[in-house]
Amino acid sequence: MSYQTIIVETRGKTGLVTFNRPQALNALNEALIAELNTALVDFETNPEIGCTVITGSEKAFAAGADVKEMAEKTYIEAYLARFLDGWTRIADTRKPVIAAVSGFCLGGGLELAMMCDLIVASETARFALPEITLGIMPGAGGTQRLPRFIGKAKAMDLILTGRMMDAAEAERAGLVSRVVAPDKLLAEALAAADKIASYSQPIVMMAKETVNRAQETSLAEGARFERRLFLSMFATTDQKEGMDAFIAKRKPVFRNR
Ligand code: DAK
Numbered sequence: 001m002s003y004q005t006i007i008v009e010t011r012g013k014t015g016l017v018t019f020n021r022p023q024a025l026n027a028l029n030e031a032l033i034a035e036l037n038t039a040l041v042d043f044e045t046n047p048e049i050g051c052t053v054i055t056g057s058e059k060a061f062a063a064g065a066d067v068k069e070m071a072e073k074t075y076i077e078a079y080l081a082r083f084l085d086g087w088t089r090i091a092d093t094r095k096p097v098i099a100a101v102s103g104f105c106l107g108g109g110l111e112l113a114m115m116c117d118l119i120v121a122s123e124t125a126r127f128a129l130p131e132i133t134l135g136i137m138p139g140a141g142g143t144q145r146l147p148r149f150i151g152k153a154k155a156m157d158l159i160l161t162g163r164m165m166d167a168a169e170a171e172r173a174g175l176v177s178r179v180v181a182p183d184k185l186l187a188e189a190l191a192a193a194d195k196i197a198s199y200s201q202p203i204v205m206m207a208k209e210t211v212n213r214a215q216e217t218s219l220a221e222g223a224r225f226e227r228r229l230f231l232s233m234f235a236t237t238d239q240k241e242g243m244d245a246f247i248a249k250r251k252p253v254f255r256n257r
Contacts, residue, residue, distance in 0.1 A: 001038060001039075001042070003020075003035050003039070004031065004035070005019070005020055005021055005029070005031050005032035005035050006018060006019055006020050006032060006035050006036060006039060007020050008039045008042075010048075010049065011190055011193075011194075012194060012197070013048060013049055013050045013051070013194065013197035013198070014049065014050070014051050014052065014053055014190055014193040014194055014197055015039070015042075015043035015046075015049045015051070015052040015053070016052070016053050016055070016190070017036060017039050017040075017052065017053070017054045017055070018054075018055050018056070018057075019032065019054075019055070019056040019057070019061070019062055022057055022059075024063070024066065024068075025057075025059065025060035025062070025063035025103075025104055026056045026057060026060045026061065026062040026063060026109070027062065027063050027064060027065065027066040027067065027068075028062050028064065028065050028066060028108050028109065028112065029065075029066035029069050030066075030069065030083075030084075030086075033084075033086045033087055034086055036054075036089075036090070037086050037089045037090075040052065040089065040090060040093055040097070041089075043095065044093055044094065044095055047201075047256065049095065049197070050095060050096075050193075050196060050197025050198070050199070050201050050204065051095060051096045051097070051098065051193040051194075051196040051197045051204075052093070052095065052096070052097045052098070052193070053097075053098045053099075053100055053186075053189045053190055053193050054097060054098070054099050054100070054112075054116065055099070055100040055101075055102070055185075055186060055189065056101070056102065056103070056109075057102070057103065058102050058103055058122075058124070058182065059102075059103040059104065060102075060103040060104040060105075060109075061099065061100075061101040061102060061103060061104065061105040061109050061113065061125070062104070062105065062106070062108065062109030062112065063104045063106050063107070063109060064106045064107025064108045064109050064130070064131075065084070065107060065108035065140075067134065084139070084140070087108070087111075087112070087140045088115065088140065088141065090112060090115045090116065091115040091141070094205045094208070094209070095201065095204070095205060095208075096117040096118070096193075096196050096204060096208055097115075097116040097117055098116060098117065098118045098119075098120060098189050098192060098193055099112070099113040099116040099118070099119045099120070100120050100122075100185050100186055100188075100189035101113055101119055101120070101121045101122065101125045101127075101176070101185075102121075102122035102124055102125055102182060102185050103122070103124055103125065103126065104126050105121075105125055105126065105127045105128075106126075106127070106128050106129070106130055106164075107128070107129060107130055107131055107138065107142075108140050110127050110128065110129060110142065110146075111129075111138060111140035111141050111142045111145070112140070114141065114142070114145040114146065114149060114175075115141065115145070117208060118177045118178075118192065119175065119176040119177055120176065120177060120178045120179075120180065120185065120188055120189045120192065121167045121170060121171070121176040121178070121179045121180075121185075122167065122179070122180060122181070122182040122185040123167050123168075123179060123180070123181060123182060124167070124182050125166070125167040125170065125176070125179075126164045126165070126166060126167075127158075127164065127165045127166075127167075127170050127175060128158060128162060128163060128164040128165065129142045129146065129158055129159050129162065130162040130164075131159075131162070132159065132160060132161070132162045133162045137159065138159065142159070143155075143159060146158065146159065146175075148215055149173070149174055149175045150173040150174055150175050151173075151174075154173050167179045178192075198254075199254060200236070200238035200239075200242070200254040200255075200256055201254075201256040202236060202238070202256060202257075203233060203236065203238055203239070203254075206229045206232075206233070209229070210222075210225060210226050210229055213225050213226070236257060237255060237257045238252075238254045238255065238256065238257060241253060241254060241255070242254070
């Protein structure tokens with residue numbers, strides 16, 4: 001598959017997607033989202049890949065959905081063509097996805113990053129949901145995910161004023177997992193991905209699914225879900241291998257079974 005708007009590589013057991021629309025600060029157009037989805041499905045179905053990293057350029061992870069593509073759309077065109085329908089595919093991936101964010105991470109760019117499992121940010125990262133300044137509001141989950149990350153007070157502030165939040169504030173607020181120097185960003189994200197990809201894939205996928213349950217359900221129901229998946233892990237050979245290796249003081253060899 002040849003890609004026009006993204007660069008797709010593998011680094012060991014990690015899939016790496018780099019947004020590649022520098023002239024538009026990686027604004028996310030339909031073509032890019034379609035290509036991203038194709039790359040994600042390829043990585044998801046490739047047994048050699050255990051984790052994916054998505055990144056942009058030093059100046060911009062992504063400055064939002066492509067405003068030039070949206071500006072003249074009518075409601076009926078957008079509705080009939082299912083405009084922007086492909087955006088949430090990333091939230092359905094079962095293998096973990098890490099967003100490595102440098103520079104602008106705005107609007108749909110931030111919404112996409114929040115669909116990932118970890119956000120690793122460079123000190124230069126700037127986050128905002130500036131849709132209000134365009135006469136719209138966030139439409140790819142931003143009004144729902146941002147308060148779950150950073151609480152209602154800060155989410156309201158960002159969504160209603162459209163202001164930018166720097167990396168330090170984003171880390172304090174709980175939006176990002178780690179903040180690193182700009183020249184360490186990709187290495188840090190790839191190292192985290194490599195670590196995740198070294199574990200049993202089905203166990204990692206179940207852990208991801210279970211943490212995500214916490215966002216969607218009550219504590220009691222989430223804990224029941226966790227217990228069910230936890231007990232099911234004793235039916236895997238990777239659980240036997242992991243524990244046998246610990247007791248024998250050797251490195252485990254997981255077979256994703
Ligand atoms: N779309 C299209 N082009 C963009 C863009 C964008 N979001 N952001 C930047 N560009 C383009 C600029 O137009 C400019 O192009 P030329 O003029 O050179 O042709 C080029 O990138 C460089 O930008 P600037 O000259 O503006 O660069 P500056 O450094 O001066 O400013 C900036 C950088 C990021 C502060 C500024 O470009 C900016 O404010 N950009 C717009 C940010 C924004 O408003 N983002 C939110 C867009 S709305 C949904 C899915 C997604 C969405 C909604 C629904 N569904 C699933 C239903 C998402 C909506 C959005 O994201």
